[in-house]
Amino acid sequence: MARYILKRILGMFIVIFLVLTIAFLIVRLAPGDPAALMLGPEATPEETAALRTELGLDRPIVVQYFTFVVNAAQGDLGTSLFFRQPVTQVLAARAEPTIFLALFSLVFALVIATPIGIYAAYRRGSFLDQSAISTAMLAASIPSFWTGLMFQRYLATDLGLFPASGYGGPDASFIERMGYLILPSIVLGIVNSALILRFTRASMLDILGEDYIRTARSKGMGEPRVVLRHALKNAAIPIITVIGLTFALLVSGAVVTERVFNIPGMGNLVVSAVLRRDYPVIQGALIVVASLYVLINLVTDLLYLTVDKRVRY
Amino acid sequence: MALKIIGKFTGKSSLLSAPLAALLAGSALSLAAGPAFAEGKTLDVAIIGEADTFDPMMSTKDVVSIVTQHFVETLYTFDGGWNIAPLLATGLPEISDDGLTYKIGIREGVTFHDGSSMDAKDVVASLDRWLKVATRGKGVADKVASVEATGDYEVTITMKEPYSPLLSLLAFSNSAAAVYPEEIIADTIETVVGTGPYKIAEHMPDQHLQLVRFEDYASRDEASDGAAGKREQLADEIRFIPVPDPNTRVEGLLSGQFDFADGLPAESYKRLEENETADPLLLKPFGWPIFAVNHKDGLLTDKNIRLAVQAALPIDDMLFAAFGDDNFFITDGPLYPEGWAWRTEAGAELFNQNDQTRAGELLKEAGYDGTPLRILTSRQYEFHFKMAEVAKMALESAGFKVQMDVVDWATLGQRRDDPAVWDIYITHSPFLPEPALTSLYDKSSRLGWSNPEKDKILDAFTSETDIAKRKELFAELQKQVFEDVGFIKIGAFNALQGTRKGLEGVPASPWPFFWNAQVQ
Numbered sequence: 017m018a019r020y021i022l023k024r025i026l027g028m029f030i031v032i033f034l035v036l037t038i039a040f041l042i043v044r045l046a047p048g049d050p051a052a053l054m055l056g057p058e059a060t061p062e063e064t065a066a067l068r069t070e071l072g073l074d075r076p077i078v079v080q081y082f083t084f085v086v087n088a089a090q091g092d093l094g095t096s097l098f099f100r101q102p103v104t105q106v107l108a109a110r111a112e113p114t115i116f117l118a119l120f121s122l123v124f125a126l127v128i129a130t131p132i133g134i135y136a137a138y139r140r141g142s143f144l145d146q147s148a149i150s151t152a153m154l155a156a157s158i159p160s161f162w163t164g165l166m167f168q169r170y171l172a173t174d175l176g177l178f179p180a181s182g183y184g185g186p187d188a189s190f191i192e193r194m195g196y197l198i199l200p201s202i203v204l205g206i207v208n209s210a211l212i213l214r215f216t217r218a219s220m221l222d223i224l225g226e227d228y229i230r231t232a233r234s235k236g237m238g239e240p241r242v243v244l245r246h247a248l249k250n251a252a253i254p255i256i257t258v259i260g261l262t263f264a265l266l267v268s269g270a271v272v273t274e275r276v277f278n279i280p281g282m283g284n285l286v287v288s289a290v291l292r293r294d295y296p297v298i299q300g301a302l303i304v305v306a307s308l309y310v311l312i313n314l315v316t317d318l319l320y321l322t323v324d325k326r327v328r329y
Numbered sequence: 330m331a332l333k334i335i336g337k338f339t340g341k342s343s344l345l346s347a348p349l350a351a352l353l354a355g356s357a358l359s360l361a362a363g364p365a366f367a368e369g370k371t372l373d374v375a376i377i378g379e380a381d382t383f384d385p386m387m388s389t390k391d392v393v394s395i396v397t398q399h400f401v402e403t404l405y406t407f408d409g410g411w412n413i414a415p416l417l418a419t420g421l422p423e424i425s426d427d428g429l430t431y432k433i434g435i436r437e438g439v440t441f442h443d444g445s446s447m448d449a450k451d452v453v454a455s456l457d458r459w460l461k462v463a464t465r466g467k468g469v470a471d472k473v474a475s476v477e478a479t480g481d482y483e484v485t486i487t488m489k490e491p492y493s494p495l496l497s498l499l500a501f502s503n504s505a506a507a508v509y510p511e512e513i514i515a516d517t518i519e520t521v522v523g524t525g526p527y528k529i530a531e532h533m534p535d536q537h538l539q540l541v542r543f544e545d546y547a548s549r550d551e552a553s554d555g556a557a558g559k560r561e562q563l564a565d566e567i568r569f570i571p572v573p574d575p576n577t578r579v580e581g582l583l584s585g586q587f588d589f590a591d592g593l594p595a596e597s598y599k600r601l602e603e604n605e606t607a608d609p610l611l612l613k614p615f616g617w618p619i620f621a622v623n624h625k626d627g628l629l630t631d632k633n634i635r636l637a638v639q640a641a642l643p644i645d646d647m648l649f650a651a652f653g654d655d656n657f658f659i660t661d662g663p664l665y666p667e668g669w670a671w672r673t674e675a676g677a678e679l680f681n682q683n684d685q686t687r688a689g690e691l692l693k694e695a696g697y698d699g700t701p702l703r704i705l706t707s708r709q710y711e712f713h714f715k716m717a718e719v720a721k722m723a724l725e726s727a728g729f730k731v732q733m734d735v736v737d738w739a740t741l742g743q744r745r746d747d748p749a750v751w752d753i754y755i756t757h758s759p760f761l762p763e764p765a766l767t768s769l770y771d772k773s774s775r776l777g778w779s780n781p782e783k784d785k786i787l788d789a790f791t792s793e794t795d796i797a798k799r800k801e802l803f804a805e806l807q808k809q810v811f812e813d814v815g816f817i818k819i820g821a822f823n824a825l826q827g828t829r830k831g832l833e834g835v836p837a838s839p840w841p842f843f844w845n846a847q848v849q
Contacts, residue, residue, distance in 0.1 A: 048739030052746065054381050056389030057756060058464050058504065058768055061746040061775060098381060099534050109534065165576065173584040180584035181577045185373070185568060186531050186539045278570075278577045280535040288379070288535065288573065293739045 021314070028310040035306035036088060039299045040081055050097045050293035071097055073295075084299070093303065094296035098289070103300035107282070113183055114281035117197050117204065117274070118266035122259065124205030125212050130255075133216025137224060138243055148213060156210035164203045164276035172199060181278040200277040204270055208262050215258045219251035226250075252323045260316035264309045370565035372832075372843050375572040375581055375590040379535055383521040385505040386463040391759070394502040394840045395591070396569050398556070399540055400442070401507040401523035404433060404452065405500035406556040409836065411669075411762035413496045414557030416549070417447065417508055417524065419482075421496075428491030428794045429474075435482040440545045441510045442528040449478035454511040456486070462516060465504035468768070469495060491792040493799060497763030502556075502840055526560045526844045527567055538569040553845050555836060563834065563847040582607045582827045588848060589835060593825040595657045607827050612837045614659055614666050615824035616759040618651070618716060619769070620817035625748035625777035628702055633695035635814035638702070638753070641688035641727040644681035647719045648820045651712035659821045664764070664807050666821055670796075671764060673804040676811030680818070688727035701732035705745060705754040709738035713755040716819060745775055757822075759839035764803055765791055769816050776816060783809040 051067035052059065068074045087094060093103035129152075136145040172180035178199040184192050223229065224247050232242050271283035278284070282301060289297040376395060382388050385397040404418040415421060419434035439447040456476045459466035474487040488495070499506045510522055521529070526548065527540035542562045551558040570587070572578045579597040582590040585606050593601070593609075601609035620638075622629050629635050648658040662680025665671040702724060706717045714735060721731045734751065736744065745754045761767055770787050772779035786809060790802040809815060828835060834845035 046740075047743060048737065049743035049746075050739070052742035053739050054388070055464065056381075056393070056504075057758075058389035060464065060467075060768075060773070063464060063467070064746060098379075101534070106534065168577070168580050173580045176584065180580040180586055181572065182570065182581070182586065183536060185371075186533070186537060275574055276577060278572045278574065278581070280533070284535065284573075291737070291739065 021318075024314050024317075028307070028314070031310050032303060032307055033085075036085065036299070036303055037081075039302040040084055043293075043295045043298045044077060044080075046293075048293045050295065053292055054098070088303070093300035096289075096294055096297050098292045098294045098297070103296045106285070106297055107300055107304055110280060110282045110285045113193070113197065113279045114267055114270065114274070114283065116194060117200055117270055117279060117281060118263055120194075120197055120201035121204035121208060121266055121270075122263050124201055125209035125262070126259070128205065129209035129211075129213035130216055133213040134220055134243065134248060136213070137217045137220035140221060145217075148217070152210040152213045154210075155206050156214075158207075159272075160203055160207050161272045161276055163206060164200070164273055167199055167203055168276065181276075183279055196277075197279070200270075200273050200279060203276075204266060204273050208266065211262060212255070212258060216251070216255050219254045220247055223247045223251045249323065253320055256316055256319050256323065260312045260319075264305075264312045267305070267308055372564045372567045372588045372846060372848075373586065374567060374569050374841075374843060375578045375587040376569050377571070377575075377578075377592045378573050379571040380538070380569075383529070383532075384518050385502060385507050386459055386466070387504075389464050389504045391503065391839060394505070395842075396538060397505070397507070397521075397523075398502045398525070398840065398842055399527045399567060399844065400525035400529060400543075401505070401509075401521060402525050403500060403502065403506050403508065404435075405496055406502075407500055407762050408557040409555035411555070413500050414554070416500075416557070417452070422486075424794065428493070428792070429488045431486040431488075431495065432479070433484045433486065435484060436547070437482055439524050439547045441522050441524055442543060443510060443522045444545075445510050445512070447508065447510075447524060448481050449484050451511045452484045452508055453478045454514045455508045456484070456506060458509075458514050458516075459506040463504045463506070465498050465501065465766070466506065468771075469498060491794060493794050494763050494765035494791055497766055501762075501766060503766075526562045530566075535571055537571075540567045540569070541565065555838075556842060560844040561834075562844055564843065567843050579827070582829070585829070587827075588829040588832050589841065589843070589846075590827045591841065593827050595652060595654055595825060597827075598654070598656065598825055601825075601827050606830060608830055610826040610828050610835075610837055611656070612824040612826065612839065614661075614760065614821035615839060616757055617664075617821050618712065618755065618757045618819040620720075620753045620819060621745070621756055621769070621776055622778070622814060622816050623748055623752050623754075623776065624779065624815075625775075627748070627752050628700055629752050629814075631695050632813065633691045634697060637688040637691035637695065637697075637727060637729070638724065639679060639811070639814050639817055640682045640684050640691060641723045641729070642681070642720055642817065642819070643683040643723050644820050645683070646723075647716040648822070650719045651715045652822055657823045657825075659823075661821050662811075662818065664810065664818060666760060669760065671800065671803055673800070673807055675804040676808035679811040681820075683723070685723060685727040688724075688729075692728050697728065699730050701730045703732045703734055703750070703752045705734045705736070705741055705751040707736055707738045707741045707755075709741075710757065712822070713757070717755055748775070748777065753817075760821075764806070770806065770810075778813075778815040780809075780813055783813060783815065 051064045051071060055063055055067060096103055096106050099106055132148050136148040139145050168180055172178045179196050183196050229242060229247055232246050271287055274281045274283040275287060286301045376392055378392055380393045380396045381390060382393060383397055385393055385401055402417050404416060405413050406416040408414045417436055417439060419436050423432040435449050435452055441447060453476050460470040460473060469492060472489055472492045474489045477485050479485040513522055526543055526546045528543045530541040531539040542565055546562060548560045549558055553559045572581060575592060575594045578590040579593055581587045583604055583606055598609050601607055622635060624630060645660050648660055652658040660681060662677035663672055663674055704717050706713045708714045717733060721733060724731050744750050758767060768774040769776060772784060786802055786805045790799060790806055793799050793802060829848060831849040832846060833849055834847055835841055835843060
């Protein structure tokens with residue numbers, strides 16, 4: 017077991033190194049000059065060139081790469097060209113809204129999707145099953161930016177049920193900041209509940225057709241116990257996998273929702289960083305996201321051990 | 330309790346809040362203490378993005394000007410009629426008859442945010458830095474012989490040659506000649522210390538910039554007029570909130586989250602007009618779209634081809650495609666709008682010809698060989714792209730082969746510095762109070778527009794100090810713009826901002842300010 021974890025952690029470093037290299041190259045292959053953007057429209061080419069020198073962007077790309085790798089190995093992801101702050105500090109400031117947004121939307125999706133998915137599988141072909149599938153299809157098909165805009169306009173602006181955007185002012189408490197995440201969490205949760213619902217239903221359908229379920233029923237075991245204790249437990253592995261991946265996706269991919277609701281999270285930061293050509297922030301964000309994916313995958317695999325005792329590494 | 334909290338989020342409590350309030354009652358949310366958005370004495374201002382820097386010397390971006398003018402001040406500013414007015418200076422300078430010496434009195438009793446007092450030494454150190462590091466300062470540095478403290482509260486600027494736009498440059502909040510304490514002067518200033526009516530309390534990048542009233546602020550006594558005169562500090566706090574998505578700014582304003590929102594989409598005008606929370610604020614006109622012409626390299630170094638481009642463009646159609654609503658554009662040729670001192674009709678008959686036949690003839694005269702005309706544009710500003718699409722059709726109908734290079738704004742910013750890769754790039758500008766504040770006329774700009782006649786007129790224009798003569802020279806300069814096609818003005822457009830109903834004291838401006846603003 018310890019050897020397995022060690023092996024996975026080693027693999028994680030290799031993945032992160034590859035991501036680091038690809039991220040470095042991609043951002044520099046893209047055209048666009050951060051110095052020109054920072055100085056504004058009236059800046060002369062000479063001023064732009066001088067700022068490029070000041071920011072170290074005119075150094076040979078190989079030198080820039082090695083400096084970046086050596087510093088990254090020591091936990092230094094560089095300094096944001098735009099904010100003039102360490103990238104780790106910039107990213108850390110965005111972690112809270114993103115993590116809680118992901119968490120809330122995942123909870124929302126699980127609360128909605130898991131019971132419906134289980135019941136839809138249990139009552140396969142029923143009106144509820146078909147309605148659940150159709151609704152899930154619809155939810156998955158509507159882009160989250162559209163849902164976000166509609167919810168924002170009608171639930172926040174017109175009805176005043178939620179704040180329309182932002183993450184609270186300077187004096188907002190933690191609870192108040194969380195209040196700003198309710199509507200975006202619902203928007204994100206709707207999309208992801210469709211995925212989780214379909215996985216739960218499919219997984220449960222497989223298990224409910226197994227011999228041991230029939231055996232349990234023939235022994236006179238009550239239906240709730242059959243479904244919830246025997247079927248659900250065995251259907252859990254694919255569901256956990258999709259939950260893990262969904263969470264990673266939410267942390268890294270709530271770009272549109274964060275933009276629409278102006279939440280100062282990682283997604284919003286990455287979009288702004290790309291538009292500003294803030295290379296160190298783009299690189300740093302990619303490294304964090306890649307690490308998160310690998311880590312969540314590892315945690316998911318370890319969770320299998322507790323859910324299914326037959327699993328051995 | 331929960332109902333109250335929801336009301337705080339939205340600035341209003343509705344009956345429809347009740348079910349949700351009931352749902353939240355007893356939950357953790359109901360324990361929240363303190364408002365998220367304080368009412369009354371705090372102004373929440375939604376701006377289009379984060380300011381790159383709080384040092385206005387270092388950027389020519391409008392968003393930097395909008396924010397920094399609240400905590401950093403200059404010797405001069407502009408009044409409501411865009412005339413130069415004193416701010417940190419005691420009055421307008423004494424200018425010698427030969428136009429070479431500017432004697433500027435400095436106000437006594439002005440305190441910096443760090444508690445120190447401002448005097449001539451601070452002004453001299455700041456102006457020296459401005460001449461060294463600021464885009465607009467560097468542009469005038471070769472004409473300045475010296476900046477000296479000629480008293481504790483007097484500064485003298487000596488010029489090598491007369492340069493009439495100097496005061497406008499000293500007054501402009503963009504690449505501003507800001508005054509800092511001598512002690513903090515360096516090439517890069519980490520913590521900006523100004524004399525403005527508000528000072529920085531907290532900056533959370535991409536969340537808010539919180540400014541609080543500077544209690545020791547020394548305001549001028551004259552009546553407020555534009556940015557000039559009394560600055561009353563009516564709000565306790567001003568919070569600038571970067572909201573990059575225009576639709577989010579609209580919803581935030583309409584839901585009562587913001588007191589002011591900048592840069593709103595034209596489509597939201599009707600909603601703003603019809604709702605009970607906010608009012609539209611139309612800046613009419615705000616600025617002008619520009620086809621910047623490459624005189625350094627490529628196809629448009631040939632005057633006949635430039636004239637052909639100008640002849641072919643259907644400005645009406647381009648503006649309609651770009652803005653879609655008569656409320657938002659004016660098909661107007663002169664470089665300054667009606668009512669401005671610089672307004673002249675000289676040369677404007679060449680505007681909006683929409684004559685592709687004439688353009689074709691000019692192309693024949695030029696011996697045009699079918700080399701593609703490269704239009705560099707971006708969809709960052711959708712109206713740039715839409716104009717380019719219409720222009721392309723008209724130019725092709727005149728016989729041009731057109732190559733559209735549509736890139737993001739960052740790429741455009743980089744490519745326009747290389748004259749080998751574009752013929753026209755599209756940009757826009759607000760109308761500036763002094764023509765010389767734009768670099769478009771300057772032969773050293775990235776356009777590289779130069780001909781002996783224009784250069785002579787421009788030199789005379791920038792060195793002439795008599796206002797009436799300057800206006801005559803500007804008319805000649807504008808004529809050159811059309812006759813030599815220095816660049817192409819594509820009419821004028823309006824900009825939409827929005828205010829909370831009852832917000833007073835915010836004049837319509839490309840660089841809105843809030844020191845005299847309050848919600849009634």
